[in-house]
Amino acid sequence: MDLALLKADMRKVWGRPTLELAVGLVFFISITTVQTLFEITTVTRLESAFNTVVTDTLVRITSTQMLPLVILSGILVSLSFARDYEQGLMQTLLSLPVSRTSIFAVKFVAVVLPLTLLSWGITLFIMVMNYFTAGNGLLVIQIAAWALPVTFFAVMFYAGLAALIALALKKTITSTLATVLAGFFVSFITTLTPEVLGPIADYLVFTPYAAPIMTLKRVLGVRQLAEPGLEMSLPPWGFFILIIFYAVVFLVPTYIYFTKKFEVKE
Amino acid sequence: MNITRAGLVLLIVGLILLMNASSSHVSGHLSVNYGELDEGKSQSYTILTAPVGPANMCIGLHPKRFSDMPPGFNKYDLTDVPVHLKFTDANNNTVAEQDVITPYCFDVTFDARGAYNVYITNNGNATTTMPLAVIFDFHNPDNKEADKYLLSIVLTALGAATIVVGFVMNFFKTRKTARQYSKRLPEVKS
Numbered sequence: 001m002d003l004a005l006l007k008a009d010m011r012k013v014w015g016r017p018t019l020e021l022a023v024g025l026v027f028f029i030s031i032t033t034v035q036t037l038f039e040i041t042t043v044t045r046l047e048s049a050f051n052t053v054v055t056d057t058l059v060r061i062t063s064t065q066m067l068p069l070v071i072l073s074g075i076l077v078s079l080s081f082a083r084d085y086e087q088g089l090m091q092t093l094l095s096l097p098v099s100r101t102s103i104f105a106v107k108f109v110a111v112v113l114p115l116t117l118l119s120w121g122i123t124l125f126i127m128v129m130n131y132f133t134a135g136n137g138l139l140v141i142q143i144a145a146w147a148l149p150v151t152f153f154a155v156m157f158y159a160g161l162a163a164l165i166a167l168a169l170k171k172t173i174t175s176t177l178a179t180v181l182a183g184f185f186v187s188f189i190t191t192l193t194p195e196v197l198g199p200i201a202d203y204l205v206f207t208p209y210a211a212p213i214m215t216l217k218r219v220l221g222v223r224q225l226a227e228p229g230l231e232m233s234l235p236p237w238g239f240f241i242l243i244i245f246y247a248v249v250f251l252v253p254t255y256i257y258f259t260k261k262f263e264v265k266e
Numbered sequence: 267m268n269i270t271r272a273g274l275v276l277l278i279v280g281l282i283l284l285m286n287a288s289s290s291h292v293s294g295h296l297s298v299n300y301g302e303l304d305e306g307k308s309q310s311y312t313i314l315t316a317p318v319g320p321a322n323m324c325i326g327l328h329p330k331r332f333s334d335m336p337p338g339f340n341k342y343d344l345t346d347v348p349v350h351l352k353f354t355d356a357n358n359n360t361v362a363e364q365d366v367i368t369p370y371c372f373d374v375t376f377d378a379r380g381a382y383n384v385y386i387t388n389n390g391n392a393t394t395t396m397p398l399a400v401i402f403d404f405h406n407p408d409n410k411e412a413d414k415y416l417l418s419i420v421l422t423a424l425g426a427a428t429i430v431v432g433f434v435m436n437f438f439k440t441r442k443t444a445r446q447y448s449k450r451l452p453e454v455k456s
Contacts, residue, residue, distance in 0.1 A: 020278060023278055036291040038296070040296065043310040
């Protein structure tokens, strides 16, 4: 991967005011979901009560961040791919002595990596700020670390979807709107109840929007409020495989589409 | 990322945190009860809390809401039960230790993040329940999280200072560049 190209692309995608808006949006949404630490328990149950509070908060922050990440990945991938087609920069890039794989990787990484780190960095900051005390600081960091791979694969899924839409439409605004709408649809279907959907609603935990959150819940052993459903039939590592599958499901066809050289449009 | 942008990001984070931390998020009456307490036996509660400031703590007070009450809650009369009370702060220092008669309320201040312990020994001659209640004023600004509030002020101030430094540096850099370009070119002798 060409580092100079990556640096240039990151500067272009994350230019003013994108980074500031992204930080503001994700931080605002995350901080408003966190409750003030106040729990009364017994001395013997302190450790398990603390674990429950920390894991519940982590799951709540991560699930709240999903929708902003859908919107941001849609906008940023469109800025990275579609705008270059619109401005004619893609043709210049493709004429450089750099492989298409490298260009694709640069464009994808320039969005996915900073967005994941931004989201996880904010999560870690909030978790440490709320729960870091001398005795259990490492435990908080250890629990918060689980959000990093989960967020990464979730962002990869939305970025892959956004890249495919951006390459197909090649217009910044249109592809941004289409990606955001697709993201909203993926999010919306997880809110449907069995009364609306029937028995198929039990399978909604395996959808791309719910699967990362369910992965985190299963890995951390978060207590379910409702009656456990089909999610218990899949082990935590099974959920990890599922979100890795979702992460590459749009990425592979997008990569093939980009490298087969039939995407350049005047 | 230049210094002005870093300052702006810090300022945004600081302001959002300030907005969140400058008001109280604990309010009202929280009461818990774990099992029964036999005569001569002790029970210990832990309050895991942020530094949320002043509150009123009560032992032997019946839960306020019906939803808080365990089955058979009214089986015991909680009035005039002699108990020994010990309250330790987040650093495990004893704040209060005395013999009291329930229901007993006293003022506490949660000034550090951590676990505060309450040890209660039943000195009466019968088994009873011994609920612990913490009562906060209704949206009292003193009940804001002190450490988070301080951090938000520090981040906001740091962000503002970094932006100013960035602007000053940019100003001098621009002036220097302008001076360089405004230099007269040396004359070429033919």
